[in-house]
Amino acid sequence: MAHAIPHVEAHTAAELSFWRRYIFSQDHKVIGIQYALTSMAMAILGGLLAIFIRLQLGWPGRSWPLLGRLFPGGMPEGQMSQAFYLAAVTMHGTIMIFFVLTTLLTGGFGNFLIPLMIGARDMAFPFLNMLSYWLYPPAIVVLLASFFVSGGAAGGGWTAYPPLSALPQAAPGSGPGQTLWLVALAILIVAFLFGSLNYITTVLQLRTRGMSMLRLPLTVWALFVTAILALLAFPVLLAAAIMLLFDRLGGTSFFIPAGLVVGTTPVDHAGGNPLLWQHLFWFLGHPEVYVLILPPMGMVSDILANNARKPIFGYRFMVGSIVAIAFLSFLVWGHHMYTSGMHPLLGTAFMTTTLVIAVPSAIKTFNWLATLWRGKIRFTSAMLFALGFLSLFVTGGLTGIVLAQPPVDIYFHDTFFVVAHFHFVMASAAIFAAFAGTYYWFPKMFGRMLDERLGRWHFWLTFAGIYATFFPMHYAGFMGMMRRIYSPQLYAHLQGLAPLNVFVSLAAFVLFAAQFIFLYNFFRSLFRGARAERNPWGATTLEWTTPSPPPHGNWGPALPVVHRWAYDYSPPGAAEDFLPQAAPLAVPVGGEPAGSGGDEQHGR
Amino acid sequence: MTTSDQGASRRTAAALGVALGLLVAGAVAATLVARGRWWLPPLASLQGRPVDRLFLVTLAIISAAFILVQGLLALFVWLYRDRGQRASYWHEHRALELTYTIIPAIVMTGLTVTAAGLWARIHSAPPPGALVVEVRAEQFGWKARYPGPDGRFGRLDPRFFSPRQNPFALDPTDPAGRDDLVLDISTAAALHLVVNRPVEVRLRAKDVVHSFFVPAFRVKQDAVPGMVTSTWFTPSRTGTFEIACAELCGPLHYVMRGRIVVQTQEEFDAWLAAQARP
Numbered sequence: 001m002a003h004a005i006p007h008v009e010a011h012t013a014a015e016l017s018f019w020r021r022y023i024f025s026q027d028h029k030v031i032g033i034q035y036a037l038t039s040m041a042m043a044i045l046g047g048l049l050a051i052f053i054r055l056q057l058g059w060p061g062r063s064w065p066l067l068g069r070l071f072p073g074g075m076p077e078g079q080m081s082q083a084f085y086l087a088a089v090t091m092h093g094t095i096m097i098f099f100v101l102t103t104l105l106t107g108g109f110g111n112f113l114i115p116l117m118i119g120a121r122d123m124a125f126p127f128l129n130m131l132s133y134w135l136y137p138p139a140i141v142v143l144l145a146s147f148f149v150s151g152g153a154a155g156g157g158w159t160a161y162p163p164l165s166a167l168p169q170a171a172p173g174s175g176p177g178q179t180l181w182l183v184a185l186a187i188l189i190v191a192f193l194f195g196s197l198n199y200i201t202t203v204l205q206l207r208t209r210g211m212s213m214l215r216l217p218l219t220v221w222a223l224f225v226t227a228i229l230a231l232l233a234f235p236v237l238l239a240a241a242i243m244l245l246f247d248r249l250g251g252t253s254f255f256i257p258a259g260l261v262v263g264t265t266p267v268d269h270a271g272g273n274p275l276l277w278q279h280l281f282w283f284l285g286h287p288e289v290y291v292l293i294l295p296p297m298g299m300v301s302d303i304l305a306n307n308a309r310k311p312i313f314g315y316r317f318m319v320g321s322i323v324a325i326a327f328l329s330f331l332v333w334g335h336h337m338y339t340s341g342m343h344p345l346l347g348t349a350f351m352t353t354t355l356v357i358a359v360p361s362a363i364k365t366f367n368w369l370a371t372l373w374r375g376k377i378r379f380t381s382a383m384l385f386a387l388g389f390l391s392l393f394v395t396g397g398l399t400g401i402v403l404a405q406p407p408v409d410i411y412f413h414d415t416f417f418v419v420a421h422f423h424f425v426m427a428s429a430a431i432f433a434a435f436a437g438t439y440y441w442f443p444k445m446f447g448r449m450l451d452e453r454l455g456r457w458h459f460w461l462t463f464a465g466i467y468a469t470f471f472p473m474h475y476a477g478f479m480g481m482m483r484r485i486y487s488p489q490l491y492a493h494l495q496g497l498a499p500l501n502v503f504v505s506l507a508a509f510v511l512f513a514a515q516f517i518f519l520y521n522f523f524r525s526l527f528r529g530a531r532a533e534r535n536p537w538g539a540t541t542l543e544w545t546t547p548s549p550p551p552h553g554n555w556g557p558a559l560p561v562v563h564r565w566a567y568d569y570s571p572p573g574a575a576e577d578f579l580p581q582a583a584p585l586a587v588p589v590g591g592e593p594a595g596s597g598g599d600e601q602h603g604r
Numbered sequence: 605m606t607t608s609d610q611g612a613s614r615r616t617a618a619a620l621g622v623a624l625g626l627l628v629a630g631a632v633a634a635t636l637v638a639r640g641r642w643w644l645p646p647l648a649s650l651q652g653r654p655v656d657r658l659f660l661v662t663l664a665i666i667s668a669a670f671i672l673v674q675g676l677l678a679l680f681v682w683l684y685r686d687r688g689q690r691a692s693y694w695h696e697h698r699a700l701e702l703t704y705t706i707i708p709a710i711v712m713t714g715l716t717v718t719a720a721g722l723w724a725r726i727h728s729a730p731p732p733g734a735l736v737v738e739v740r741a742e743q744f745g746w747k748a749r750y751p752g753p754d755g756r757f758g759r760l761d762p763r764f765f766s767p768r769q770n771p772f773a774l775d776p777t778d779p780a781g782r783d784d785l786v787l788d789i790s791t792a793a794a795l796h797l798v799v800n801r802p803v804e805v806r807l808r809a810k811d812v813v814h815s816f817f818v819p820a821f822r823v824k825q826d827a828v829p830g831m832v833t834s835t836w837f838t839p840s841r842t843g844t845f846e847i848a849c850a851e852l853c854g855p856l857h858y859v860m861r862g863r864i865v866v867q868t869q870e871e872f873d874a875w876l877a878a879q880a881r882p
Binding site: 083156161163164171172173256257260262266272273274275311339352359363369373375378390398405408410411456460463471476478480485488490492497571577 | 612613616617619620623627630631634635638641642643644654655659662663665666669670676677680681684685686689691692694695696697700704705708712715716719720722724726727743761762763765767773810812813815817819820822823824825826828829830831833846848850851852853855856857858859861
């Protein structure tokens with residue numbers, strides 16, 4: 001248990017230097033915040049790249065003289081080059097999936113919340129945790145350096161299908177940019193593995209007294225299962241990335257078959273199979289989708305319960321569906337490959353497993369709705385984003401049922417229908433949960449409140465902006481507009497799409513601009529926000545029993561003791577409408593319900 | 605909770621309810637508008653008919669679920685806004701949970717069975733008498749090969765590739781290949797097919813992964829280097845149709861188009877005779 005871990009003493013006793021405290025910190029809270037802030041910076045970059053994509057798709061071939069002066073390489077004469085467009089597409093996906101959402105949700109929220117919510121003083125391996133974070137900036141440097149090498153950044157899509165990604169002569173973006181892309185990903189994967197090991201061990205080993213697995217808040221359950229997913233899935237991509245690097249640099253042929261001719265030059269490789277990469281990539285790629293959506297599911301469950309002042313509905317089904325979704329996520333990767341040329345029987349098998357996932361997803365959705373039923377809903381910014389998550393998750397999840405069926409997917413595969421689908425279910429839903437989590441836990445992270453009025457503005461513009469941006473993409477997909485094309489203008493079947501694409505682009509610009517409200521709110525509140533009390537939301541979970549922000553070591557001399565599950569909201573007989581997990585079992589009616597009385601003396 | 609807080613709560617609940625209502629109404633209206641402007645291109649193959657039907661059935665199911673869930677969300681947000689009440693301590697209901705476990709499971713089973721049957725038909729062996737053509741994808745265009753009068757495709761060998769003389773890399777020592785007809789269906793020529801006659805398209809790729817996408821036929825099949833993939837379908841209308849590349853293949857991916865001409869058997873025979881090698 002935690003008190004037996006020697007580093008705890010170092011945390012609480014020694015006065016740490018500025019460097020050890022804020023830069024090379026081993027404190028899970030600092031590391032979580034480092035992950036979150038770095039992810040935010042990367043999110044701005046990823047969003048900017050999306051703006052470039054939409055600039056091109058809204059007005060294909062149009063010249064933007066000012067941008068030409070700013071980016072003479074990518075936009076000569078102000079007109080975006082095809083290679084730069086594909087680099088923007090590739091890097092937008094790569095950055096948003098790996099360098100923003102994965103790092104923010106598991107590295108940021110996972111690090112900050114797990115020890116606090118289970119009553120631990122820190123992660124099980126604080127040094128490994130520090131290493132995990134400090135692999136992230138080098139990965140970013142390597143990734144961004146690829147914009148400045150000959151040929152520019154990788155342009156083969158975030159899926160990097162070989163032989164395009166394996167043969168430097170196949171495209172400008174397949175040059176050194178692709179090598180750097182693979183190296184950056186390999187470094188980041190090691191960081192994820194360090195983190196995952198840590199989260200799993202911490203949840204299993206460092207839960208405080210009374211915190212049985214079935215008393216864990218769903219946020220912790222989700223982060224725990226996510227860590228298992230990541231630990232099992234990411235090594236496969238790491239291996240694949242190394243194999244692809246060997247193909248590129250070492251003359252091997254894992255993914256390159258014999259007899260290829262690029263342009264007019266024969267390729268000197270033989271024996272590989274491009275489908276092998278697709279299998280390996282999606283063996284990670286699909287669990288990765290759930291790495292991005294399980295933590296949001298957990299966080300939203302806790303925020304919905306807190307703001308509806310009601311226990312989460314069907315806690316055991318919720319835990320069960322998290323585990324079921326995680327297990328199934330390893331068995332569905334082939335639904336990305338219905339048209340790839342793999343055996344059709346595999347298509348049937350993968351369709352079955354994919355449609356089965358709809359069942360636990362439906363359970364979760366209806367359990368969230370049932371949580372709201374006869375609640376007492378408080379519309380905090382956190383709650384608004386959590387409700388927005390619910391709406392977006394449903395919208396995006398349902399279109400998955402179309403894509404799961406191979407006969408129908410033949411038509412929709414690699415069209416904008418897919419783009420719309422995953423931007424709702426994975427990107428938008430996950431980012432809404434991240435915003436909900438930020439509005440909710442910011443007071444605990446920084447000891448100050450975010451501005452609620454700005455939060456509501458942020459919510460309304462983002463909610464409208466997301467739907468306006470991504471919903472029309474379904475119709476572009478209906479028409480058959482392919483993903484990753486530089487311009488749809490040449491195709492007869494895509495005539496008439498221009499107004500729709502202009503609308504989507506304008507909506508995307510509004511959506512991007514609205515995020516600056518959040519940034520302003522975030523940084524202003526860091527310094528000017530109202531002081532946060534210990535438990536501003538009247539929440540039950542352990543992190544709210546320690547001061548905001550919590551001190552090094554999280555708790556005073558004694559660890560909190562857990563007496564109940566995480567969802568005692570509005571329990572009959574209690575004076576207040578919540579009973580903290582740390583509140584002793586017998587609560588005198590009308591008495592002091594919060595377990596904070598005992599450890600008030602350890603506050604700062 | 606003060607009265608002004610409850611007023612704010614009421615306003616937000618109303619706004620959110622209206623927003624979700626607008627979302628549902630907007631989605632329905634946009635889909636109705638899209639039916640006339642932004643919809644699947646007119647169908648031109650026999651295989652596409654059940655596919656389109658399955659798509660429409662699925663669309664109806666998910667639309668119903670969409671309206672139900674967004675509607676319930678709007679309703680609950682409005683009904684259970686903070687009015688100073690105490691929330692109910694209600695968190696288990698086995699029968700309710702089983703209901704929304706079993707109903708989606710039944711719907712999903714139905715879709716799985718239907719789609720699996722259709723998928724098996726799409727991937728069944730092409731009927732005897734089907735036209736057989738090869739299509740080769742390359743950066744950034746399409747080439748086609750017909751077997752010629754002998755009905756047999758000649759052997760290919762990349763060693764004999766020559767951009768002008770032998771773009772398909774036919775092995776000149778194989779007599780079966782002497783009469784093979786090779787066409788550039790991205791520029792000068794088109795892939796000629798016969799209306800109501802099944803055609804098997806065998807796909808090859810010269811350099812990277814491409815995808816043979818004919819929206820009007822509801823056909824998409826990747827062309828993978830080192831493999832021969834295949835798909836078959838039956839064009840149901842005469843006319844000109846477009847091939848698009850649906851797999852990112854390089855900077856000019858977006859120009860990688862091809863042309864298909866579907867004609868009657870007589871027209872096709874006349875065209876083929878005219879193509880015979882001198």
